[in-house]
Amino acid sequence: MERKTLQKQNEELQRTIRMTVRRIEHNETILKRFFDVELKLLACNKLSDLIALLLTDFKHTFKLSAVTLYLFDPDELAKDLLIGIPAAHSKALTLFKRPDELNELYPNSELQAGELSTGLRKLLFPDNPFVLSAAMLPLIRQDCLIGSLHLGAQDSDRYSIDYRYDYLSHLCSVISVCIENCINQESLQRLSTIDPLTGVHNRRAFSHDIAREINRAHRTQEQLSCLFVDIDHFKTINDNYGHQTGDRALRTLGNLLKEQFRKTDLISRYGGEEFAVLLPSCSEKEAVCVAENLRQAVEALIIRDIEGSPFRLTASIGTSTFAPALVIEKRDDKALRYQSELLLKQADFALYEAKRSGRNRVFSHALKAVRRENESIDQSVNG
Incomplete structure (x- = not known):
């Protein structure tokens, strides 16, 4: 009888030990999960x-x-x-x-x-x-x-x-x-990276964005377009209505740009009254259409000075489009920098043409990536 009692107690003890071991293993598994999650959270x-x-x-x-x-x-x-x-x-x-x-x-x-x-x-x-x-x-x-x-x-x-x-x-x-x-x-x-007045990206952010988007255009073999938008006669606005009204005009244009473009488009205040917009996966023809729609939207804006008197804005817009070559020998930092600067230079030149031709216009330029050695790139950039 005593032997059966001891055997039963031994079985109970072994069962308790097994259950305890399972609980310990279960708790260790949970703790490991929490530890792993904690590391992910902190990262x-x-x-x-x-x-x-x-x-x-x-x-x-x-x-x-x-x-x-x-x-x-x-x-x-x-x-x-x-x-x-x-x-x-x-x-x-x-x-x-x-x-x-x-x-x-x-x-x-x-x-x-x-x-x-x-x-x-x-x-x-x-x-x-x-x-x-x-x-x-x-x-x-x-x-x-x-x-x-x-x-x-x-x-x-x-x-x-x-x-x-x-x-x-x-x-x-x-x-x-x-x-x-x-x-x-x-x-x-x-x-x-944000311009405090208009709420869009600043020029520093734009410099980073354009290098990244040029690289992406090479990877995806899709075109990348750039818009330069400049408020016409902005100095006259400041002179006639005051700098507060000039700031209001810049904020209004910044808000319009954010409304007009896609979430994937990158909008920046490039300097003064000039804004730059990058349009990924956008051809030259599409960029001109987008720019013309924007020009008309700016022309339709009504701005009010601090006394409530209304006036209108117009904007000149230059566009350029980068079309990556199917094969390019070099895509290092120097090549990408050259292509970024070329895209900006062409957009700026198109803007100059729009302003020279009477303002409130859209002009466009397109360019293709070419095979270049580092030496020639350096000469082109520095020259």
């Missing part, structure tokens, strides 16, 4: 990449039914940085300008887990009615609630109020820091 430099990681990778990595995110965005910095994100991410992300709705979710500023009420499920997971349990992670930075991450599961036992979620609490802190860092870094970068 993110762009807010859009971080959002993709939270809304897509989290769902697959942790086998969740749904993931949604709230962010407090009073100055719309995040909104500007997330223009053009995939529709799936946009649907799962909500930006708030006021903190009230966020604060209502966390009366104690603590992580919450467990089954969801019908109302809360519809609020947090409007597109997923099958979420039965969830973890609500408050994202807090410097004692301020900046967001809320929601992990939803179809299993009602996946998240429970009785469990400890130390690893999730730690992850909350990491995510909060990463969100703040991405917004700050990208905002600073934007400030260094």
Whole structure:
């Protein structure tokens, strides 16, 4: 009898040991996942990449039914940085300008887990009615609630109020820091490349953009067009209406350019009253058509001075088009720099022709990439 009792106790002990080992292995797997995710979070430099990681990778990595995110965005910095994100991410992300709705979710500023009420499920997971349990992670930075991450599961036992979620609490802190860092870094970068008056790229950004787009044109064998847009008689506007009205005219033209062009087009204030626009995958004929439409749109603008008196603008536009050769021997930095400068020079020359011919006109030039040795390129650029 005693022998049977000892055998039974031994079996129970072995079963307990096996279960404990399985729990340890399971916990180690979870911790490894969290460690890997944490490294990915810390490596993110762009807010859009971080959002993709939270809304897509989290769902697959942790086998969740749904993931949604709230962010407090009073100055719309995040909104500007997330223009053009995939529709799936946009649907799962909500930006708030006021903190009230966020604060209502966390009366104690603590992580919450467990089954969801019908109302809360519809609020947090409007597109997923099958979420039965969830973890609500408050994202807090410097004692301020900046967001809320929601992990939803179809299993009602996946998240429970009785469990400890130390690893999730730690992850909350990491995510909060990463969100703040991405917004700050990208905002600073934007400030260094954006013209503060018009809100378009500045000349520094344009120099980087044109080299990249020339290289892309070679890879894709697609044409690249450039527009130079110059406000006619801008000095007269400043002299007659004042510099404040001149600034208003520049802002108005900057806004018109952003409305007229595609998201893939690159708009810059090149200097003074002159703007430059890069049109990827755009032929000479298409560029002239686009420029003429823009010229007419500028002519239709009504600007008002500080006293409310209306006046109109006109603009002269020069276009140039780069058509990459099917074969080119050299595509190094010197060759790309030469081709960039040539594209700009031709657009500038076309603009000069438009102004010389009476202004409020469109002129165009086209050029093709040719095979050049570095020596001849150096002579052309420096000469």
